Amino acid sequence: MSFLLRRLGFYLLAFWASITLNFLLPRLMPGDPVTRMLSRSQQRLEPQQVEALRTLMGVDGGPIIPEYFAYLGRILTGDFGMSISRFPTPVSEVIASQLPWTLLLGLTSLIIAVILGNLLGILAAWRRGGFLDSIAPPLLVFIGSFPYFWLAMGALYIFGISMGVAPMRHAFSVGLVPGFNLVFILDVAAHLILPALTIVLVSLGGWMLGMRNTMIATNSEDYILMAEAKGLRPHRIMLNYAARNAMLPSVTSMGMSIGFIVGGALLTEVVFAYPGVGYQLLGAVQGLDYPLMQGMFLTITAAVLIANFLVDLVYVRLDPRVRKG
Amino acid sequence: MSQNAIDPQTLMAEEPLDESTVNRARVSATRLLRTLLRNGKAMAGLSIILVFIILALLAPLLFPGDPARITSAGASTPSLQHLLGTTTKGQDVLGLTLWGARSSLFVGFAAGIFSTVIGVLVGLSGAYFGRGLDEVLSLVTNVFLLVPGLPLLVILAAFMPPGLGTVIVVLVITGWAGSARVMRSQAMSIRGKDYVAAALVSGERPLRIMIREILPNMASVVMTTLLGCIIGSIGAQAGLEFLGLGDVNTISWGTNLFWATSDGSLMLGQWWIFVPSGLAIALVAFALALCNYAVDEITNPRLRRPKHATKSTAATTVARKEEK
Numbered sequence: 001m002s003f004l005l006r007r008l009g010f011y012l013l014a015f016w017a018s019i020t021l022n023f024l025l026p027r028l029m030p031g032d033p034v035t036r037m038l039s040r041s042q043q044r045l046e047p048q049q050v051e052a053l054r055t056l057m058g059v060d061g062g063p064i065i066p067e068y069f070a071y072l073g074r075i076l077t078g079d080f081g082m083s084i085s086r087f088p089t090p091v092s093e094v095i096a097s098q099l100p101w102t103l104l105l106g107l108t109s110l111i112i113a114v115i116l117g118n119l120l121g122i123l124a125a126w127r128r129g130g131f132l133d134s135i136a137p138p139l140l141v142f143i144g145s146f147p148y149f150w151l152a153m154g155a156l157y158i159f160g161i162s163m164g165v166a167p168m169r170h171a172f173s174v175g176l177v178p179g180f181n182l183v184f185i186l187d188v189a190a191h192l193i194l195p196a197l198t199i200v201l202v203s204l205g206g207w208m209l210g211m212r213n214t215m216i217a218t219n220s221e222d223y224i225l226m227a228e229a230k231g232l233r234p235h236r237i238m239l240n241y242a243a244r245n246a247m248l249p250s251v252t253s254m255g256m257s258i259g260f261i262v263g264g265a266l267l268t269e270v271v272f273a274y275p276g277v278g279y280q281l282l283g284a285v286q287g288l289d290y291p292l293m294q295g296m297f298l299t300i301t302a303a304v305l306i307a308n309f310l311v312d313l314v315y316v317r318l319d320p321r322v323r324k325g
Numbered sequence: 326m327s328q329n330a331i332d333p334q335t336l337m338a339e340e341p342l343d344e345s346t347v348n349r350a351r352v353s354a355t356r357l358l359r360t361l362l363r364n365g366k367a368m369a370g371l372s373i374i375l376v377f378i379i380l381a382l383l384a385p386l387l388f389p390g391d392p393a394r395i396t397s398a399g400a401s402t403p404s405l406q407h408l409l410g411t412t413t414k415g416q417d418v419l420g421l422t423l424w425g426a427r428s429s430l431f432v433g434f435a436a437g438i439f440s441t442v443i444g445v446l447v448g449l450s451g452a453y454f455g456r457g458l459d460e461v462l463s464l465v466t467n468v469f470l471l472v473p474g475l476p477l478l479v480i481l482a483a484f485m486p487p488g489l490g491t492v493i494v495v496l497v498i499t500g501w502a503g504s505a506r507v508m509r510s511q512a513m514s515i516r517g518k519d520y521v522a523a524a525l526v527s528g529e530r531p532l533r534i535m536i537r538e539i540l541p542n543m544a545s546v547v548m549t550t551l552l553g554c555i556i557g558s559i560g561a562q563a564g565l566e567f568l569g570l571g572d573v574n575t576i577s578w579g580t581n582l583f584w585a586t587s588d589g590s591l592m593l594g595q596w597w598i599f600v601p602s603g604l605a606i607a608l609v610a611f612a613l614a615l616c617n618y619a620v621d622e623i624t625n626p627r628l629r630r631p632k633h634a635t636k637s638t639a640a641t642t643v644a645r646k647e648e649k
Binding site for chain 2: 026
């Protein structure tokens with residue numbers, strides 16, 4: 001219990017740090033974000049709204065301490081202000097409409113990559129120096145060396161343009177009404193395949209090598225020898241004895257890679273024009289929509305922290321040792 | 326941080342320090358270098374990097390003048406006149422790629438080195454002084470590790486004035502924490518060694534102990550971290566510039582790819598425009614990963630290829646004995 005409380009405290013602290021960073025950034029950087037923003041928004045804003053923006057961005061020269069607490073209060077009540085590029089939609093509404101797509105894309109690719117990567121790692125370590133063990137790691141490291149977005153562009157070029165079998169952009173076909181029916185679900189799946197596969201391709205190597213290296217260490221443990229001596233069947237030793245124990249570091253890195261899901265899918269979403277948080281974040285940056293940008297950053301951070309906490313909960317169940325911590 | 330999913334740190338065991346980590350610390354810097362020069366993987370990696378550095382340095386001689394100038398009609402396919410063809414605007418792709426190596430390698434190496442140096446400073450001082458300072462430094466490190474890197478990168482780049490300096494600063498801000506964590510855990514294990522205690526008793530100053538006693542004994546870990554940081558920086562820089570958040574006026578591999586997409590060469594099927602820069606990034610990253618692999622193999626005997634294992638399908642000693 002104390003382990004979980006400590007972790008929770010740490011996540012709260014991390015979240016506070018990113019709110020503070022968000023608060024300080026526009027105030028520390030040279031230039032006036034509000035003026036830059038207004039020149040883009042073509043004077044659609046009322047004078048009071050401009051004033052509110054100036055306060056939000058801290059360019060009105062007001063006292064910084066009270067402003068900071070007012071900012072904290074607004075964030076904690078979920079008020080991120082208005083989006084400029086999609087005025088007058090509140091930032092939270094814009095984010096809520098993008099988040100499901102990012103989660104769908106991220107979770108699908110993460111689950112496939114984790115399962116496949118760990119299985120490959122287990123097999124490679126079990127048949128040490130075998131075919132899989134000698135071919136896969138260097139190949140995957142080589143694939144992982146390519147800039148991710150470049151591989152995605154290549155895949156889009158081959159499957160989307162040359163062969164024309166994959167949809168080029170968006171999460172579902174234009175003109176289709178979102179709904180819970182077979183046509184829509186199949187269409188969403190068709191749009192999901194290529195982006196998800198490219199993420200799996202580049203992240204597979206990391207999972208596989210991580211698992212392989214821990215498995216190699218686990219395989220030399222005495223209890224594996226004992227299990228063999230008892231005459232247990234090999235695949236049972238491999239899965240229930242070795243892999244189960246070698247799994248723990250993988251669970252930890254899963255927590256870390258959820259950061260990759262929400263934030264790191266940014267490049268995927270940009271290349272495939274997938275309407276998720278990352279795509280919207282870049283749009284906000286290009287449109288100089290600072291409130292939206294900051295809201296997205298906080299949402300992404302919050303999502304990562306929550307995911308990590310969930311992983312901690314799982315970890316406590318898997319490894320009783322941390323409970324005493 | 327990196328969107329590049331194969332984190333070189335996963336190549337080394339990330340568990341709490343076991344015997345192999347302690348062994349690796351004993352490999353001194355000079356011996357490590359000598360062994361590296363005899364390792365095939367390391368030599369292959371080093372030669373690729375060297376070729377790229379030489380090409381980058383020779384770029385002004387091979388392609389004198391402004392590489393961004395327009396030399397032909399737009400989007401011509403590779404020919405004898407333009408070995409890699411030209412961009413939609415009519416710039417020579419080979420020239421752009423060679424000139425791009427200059428800023429890409431410079432930013433990648435600079436950001437990688439700075440991140441490692443900060444990581445070493447934070448990790449070493451945390452591990453050496455312990456207690457309050459260590460608590461605070463670890464906390465800051467962990468917060469930076471947890472905050473999602475790419476979005477932070479994007480936000481920072483959006484608020485700061487564009488330029489090469491900004492790119493380096495932003496990459497260092499998001500990249501130092503990973504190396505600090507590795508350095509700290511490594512330095513912690515060395516901190517408890519007898520020779521550190523001996524140096525303390527003989528009245529040496531903290532800075533001297535850290536630099537003369539502890540640092541040389543973690544040379545291999547510093548090396549893998551440095552290589553990892555450079556790989557991460559090159560990838561992250563390319564990503565940032567591809568998104569149009571770098572300085573679009575400098576020529577680098579990332580901006581080449583940015584222009585390739587914004588000019589629509591992907592949609593028009595002009596592969597020769599976006600293949601060279603991406604391939605260059607991949608080759609450099611792969612070469613660095615090879616070096617990393619080699620350092621790992623030399624310092625962590627467990628990861629070395631077993632000599633006889635190719636024939637045996639059996640996993641452990643018991644199974645092997647039964648077969649006989």
